[in-house]
Amino acid sequence: MVYFDNASTSYPKPECVYTEMDRCLREYCANPGRGAHAMSRTAAQGVAETRAIIARFFNFGDPERIIFTKNATEALNIAIKGSLRRGDHVIATMMEHNSVVRPLIELEKENGVEVTFLAGDMYGEVTPSDVAANIRRNTRLIVCTISANTNGIFMPVAEIGNIANRYGIPFLVDGSQGAGSVDIDFKAMKINLLAFPGHKGLFGPQGTGGLCISPGIELKPLLQGGTGSDSENPSQPQVLPEALESGTLNTPGIIGLGAGVFFINQVGRQNIEDHKQRLITRMHEELSIHPKIHIYSSKEPGKNSGVVAINIDGIVSTHVSKILDEQYSIATRAGLHCAPFAHKALGYTAKGGVLRLSVGYFNTQDEVEFTLHALQEIADRSVDVPYELKTHQCIQCGACSRSF
Amino acid sequence: MVYFDNASTSYPKPECVYTEMDRCLREYCANPGRGAHAMSRTAAQGVAETRAIIARFFNFGDPERIIFTKNATEALNIAIKGSLRRGDHVIATMMEHNSVVRPLIELEKENGVEVTFLAGDMYGEVTPSDVAANIRRNTRLIVCTISANTNGIFMPVAEIGNIANRYGIPFLVDGSQGAGSVDIDFKAMKINLLAFPGHKGLFGPQGTGGLCISPGIELKPLLQGGTGSDSENPSQPQVLPEALESGTLNTPGIIGLGAGVFFINQVGRQNIEDHKQRLITRMHEELSIHPKIHIYSSKEPGKNSGVVAINIDGIVSTHVSKILDEQYSIATRAGLHCAPFAHKALGYTAKGGVLRLSVGYFNTQDEVEFTLHALQEIADRSVDVPYELKTHQCIQCGACSRSF
Known part of the structure; x- marks a missing residue:
């Protein structure tokens, strides 16, 4: 079998990802941050090491400001919904994935957020001047994919970062199609929020992803719940990463993600x-x-x-x-x-x-x-070829009318 | 090492969980529901099999009305926030975990939802009559854990289910501490929403959980994003399970969860x-x-x-x-x-x-x-023993003042 679907999820993973996940599951997969016993501490240490290796990989600062999510979609939703309020304006590109488009359209319909989607050239690449020209007084977020999932085109992220920085507008980058092989330098690109999947270019397993949050950015959590800390407080604690990581983390997945980034550093x-x-x-x-x-x-x-x-x-x-x-x-x-x-x-x-x-x-x-x-x-x-064009034919089950 | 922290996460897992996860990762871990190629179909089939085995295990109906989440906390947040609107009243018990308490307190503070937490007996067990006595005209949800995580006490879930059903109030059960060893019969207990973690009694890995949603219950999603279906629609599709499963699923985790439930059925x-x-x-x-x-x-x-x-x-x-x-x-x-x-x-x-x-x-x-x-x-x-009582001493790092 030849696998050319790496933009959906990378396959295979490096051997170390398989072996480290299996070792974690078999040897030390207690609940990290939920107990003080040795196995729980080992699990927590493994999670902390993944945070640290990712912080270095993206030239990001404090590992504690990286939160782990189940996928890039969750990270993007937290970044978008945690930032925008009624009356705010946001700029995005037409090349964004539904993980950006759908939250924005939802906010537009339900919360009175204004959205501008910028068209680009024949490959969808937007120009930084177009971004600058569309900034309004109420622009509170600029969202841009580093590379489009449909055709791989890069966006001029560093230049857009400069513009966002000049206007003091938070800049959210969707690293889904670049993270792992493309140079993403959080500081040099003046990114404020970087969402990434674990299971694509970073070689981690499905069920992982994250968000790097620059100091000064405060996001309202989408989930509240147990954080293993501040237990007597019936309100969500505000300290990162716990504030945005309610519930048990995907420890074996995060260990696998750490192994994936380790592999990239080796190669x-x-x-x-x-x-x-x-x-x-x-x-x-x-x-x-x-x-x-x-x-x-x-x-x-x-x-x-x-x-x-x-x-x-x-x-x-x-x-x-x-x-x-x-x-x-x-x-x-x-x-x-x-x-x-x-x-x-x-x-x-x-x-x-x-x-x-x-x-x-x-x-x-x-x-x-x-x-x-x-x-x-x-x-x-x-x-x-006898096939006909059926735009609403289900290519998965062949029976229903869902389109893909 | 003796492990008595199974209420945090079960350890070890059955051998079949380790082997099936490893086999999935190595052999067929494409993106389920995101492509039509053979490996993607195999992954999707594995996910569907886990849905089916869980539907049977809880005597639930349509597997497609089970959504997979990253943990029980996400499932509980979806159930609570997806159900309640400003002015609604909800009844819960004082034995609930922060995964229920914190979302409710957030809704109380931010969205004008009224919350009644019921005290119970010396072990925290509430009485069904107390639940009935606290129902108001605007009560729109009753939430109850099947068993408290602090001391294991069972709640009279079937009786509360009867009351909720009589009043036509949706009944949400947190199965975090019971699912896997306790008999949870969705239909007999008249449950409408059952949240469960994958990584505790069901023997799946961390990073898994889910929510069973009875027909007639419609929940507003917390996340929007790619669902692999209805791609041309910039709004979230409404069909389950995709509507509440945005982004790539944790395929190896879900396969492990299926193996865990298979093990329970065998034993x-x-x-x-x-x-x-x-x-x-x-x-x-x-x-x-x-x-x-x-x-x-x-x-x-x-x-x-x-x-x-x-x-x-x-x-x-x-x-x-x-x-x-x-x-x-x-x-x-x-x-x-x-x-x-x-x-x-x-x-x-x-x-x-x-x-x-x-x-x-x-x-x-x-x-x-x-x-x-x-x-x-x-x-x-x-x-x-020379230790002193320090209620705000951090038992994890020993250095900070976080309490656990």
Whole structure:
């Protein structure tokens, strides 16, 4: 099996992630921060080590200002809903994932928050001047993905950070598609809030994610509950990280995440980025010469976090993905990728989304060649493919009318 | 090491939990519900199987009305905040954990929700008639733990369910301390919302939990985000489970949880309950005759989910726990147990909480005898123990002033 769905979740994980998670579960998986016994302290120490390694990895400060969440979606919801109040204005890009779009639309509908979604160029990249031009007196948050999940395009995050900083507006970055291979420097990029998933480029398991919160930013928690501290207080304590980490943490997951970041440090983040860049450059090279294949991702080095988004004339993306899966055992993702505005921005909604090939560190040149060959075969015989375009066909169960 | 901290998180887990999680991570841990390729379908099928086995285990109906959360705290927050509006009244007990108390106090302070916390008998058990007597015209939710985490006392959940049902008031049960060993029959107990942790009695890993939602109950989500479905819709879809499961699920954790429930079914839930009952009966038998030991848990069979809460004259609970840990390698938890009102109800706050011995299926009679012997030794020499009562001493780092 060839796995090109790393933008959904990375697979496989480094061996150390498997072994450290198993060791944690078997040897010391007590409740961290909930007891004073030796095993609980060992678990708490493991969690603290992951906080510390992540703080260093993103050039962030105090590890205690990193909160662990179940995924990047929770981190983004905490950052967005914890920041904005009725009457506030927020700027985001049209390339944001539904983990940003849906909370914003909810606040717009229910809480009177004003939202501006910025369109970008042919790949969706916004310009910093466009961000500056849309700042209002009541702009209280700027949200930007570091790289779009649909086509991998990078956003000019450092430049937007400069603008946000100049206007004193908190800057939230969604690191979902970059964290792990892309250089994310919290301080240099003038980020105030960085949401990240654990299970993508950072090589942790699913069930992990987090939010780095710069000093001075106070977020209202979405959850209240036991924090293991200040137990006699029936109100939520205000000290980080507990204030935003109610309930038992995912200790084995966080240990796995720490192992994942350790692996990146061992290999070298730049080497991972370079490897991915080589793979997508080769994909671009070959796919761009096929007359029936359209590419929606930038081939410019440094402009793509590892995604090649394409369509093949005459055949809807979900069916290309299905053929790749069934006939070649190649795992990809097709459709709208939980980013409705991104597709509108790029203009291919009507075609049923795009086929996304997302590469990871464990992909090889041979896998790329095999996949290019498969795509060329499918494109060459696309006129013969009997599938029809069904925008509301369920590609998961085949029976219901949900669209993906 | 002897582990008597199962009420915090169960340890160890059954072997099948370790092996199935590792197998999932290594072999098929794609993103469930986010792609149509074979590995994603396998992951989705594994998640669906856990939903199904849990639905059967609790005699619940449609598995699709079970949502997975990161812990019971998230499930309780979704149930409470998703149900209550300004001006509503809610009834809870004083034995609730902070995962119930803190969301309710937050709603009381910020959203004008009225809350009644009911006191119970000497063990905190409330009477159904007290619940009925406190129902108002605007009562919109009754919340009750199935068993208190401080001392294990059972609440008359079936009777309260009958009352709630008669008045048409949604009934939320916190299954944190019962689920797995206690018979929780969703339909027979007339429960409408059942929150459960995955990592305690159900033997799953940390990072898992869930909420069973009866038909007719609609909850407003706390998070919006990608659901893998209805991608072109910038608003949250309303269909369960996706509506309340934004972002990537904890697939390996959910697989482990399924394996945990499978293990319970193999052993027999009643056998687990009986085993735990035997252990706490023996503890009661021996501890109740020591003049310096006070027991705060019921010894009546069927009245205790597996907790023996005690104090030893002249020595604060956190220090008994410390001695047990350091000198006997016995893991327990002491202090307030994230349940401030429970301790007030039971009247031992001033003593710095209680020492909690919480048993699990993997504990043995020998471990109980060894622990009883240790406690007797500590109690016998308690006058010589140099520790002082410091209610605000941090028992985790020893340096800060946080209380636990």
